[in-house]
Amino acid sequence: MRTSKKYSIKKSRAGLGMFAAGPIRKGELVAEYVGKLISNKEADEHGGRYLFAINSRWTIDGTTRKNIARYINHACRPNCEPEVVGHRIFIYAKRKINVGEEITYDYGKEYFDEFIQPKGCQCSYCRNKK
Numbered sequence: 001m002r003t004s005k006k007y008s009i010k011k012s013r014a015g016l017g018m019f020a021a022g023p024i025r026k027g028e029l030v031a032e033y034v035g036k037l038i039s040n041k042e043a044d045e046h047g048g049r050y051l052f053a054i055n056s057r058w059t060i061d062g063t064t065r066k067n068i069a070r071y072i073n074h075a076c077r078p079n080c081e082p083e084v085v086g087h088r089i090f091i092y093a094k095r096k097i098n099v100g101e102e103i104t105y106d107y108g109k110e111y112f113d114e115f116i117q118p119k120g121c122q123c124s125y126c127r128n129k130k
């Protein structure tokens with residue numbers, strides 16, 4: 001599968017983020033979340049921010065710098081969504097994304113409660129609520 005490469009990595013409110021450098025169509029593959037396949041048991045022991053559980057047994061540890069998808073920040077009303085296919089994770093655009101828009105997906109409740117909630121969510125939806 002081909003990755004769009006239509007992105008740039010820049011500073012965002014939540015640290016580095018991925019931004020659309022060209023228009024991205026709805027349904028287009030934005031990035032693959034790559035990394036080492038580890039068991040959920042290992043993931044629990046190691047901990048870390050770049051762990052992506054794919055099912056009840058396996059997790060991808062996306063700490064590697066090759067994993068550009070790790071720059072995609074969380075949003076509560078995201079423009080992308082991850083899709084797990086076997087042991088791989090693909091990030092697809094949920095809707096059309098315009099140039100300059102930050103690319104986001106929903107990290108899920110567990111991650112949100114552990115890492116995002118304590119500091120306050122920086123996504124545009126949450127900022128606008130305040």
Ligand SMILES: [Zn+2]
Nearest residue numbers: 076121123126
């Ligand atoms: Zn939010």
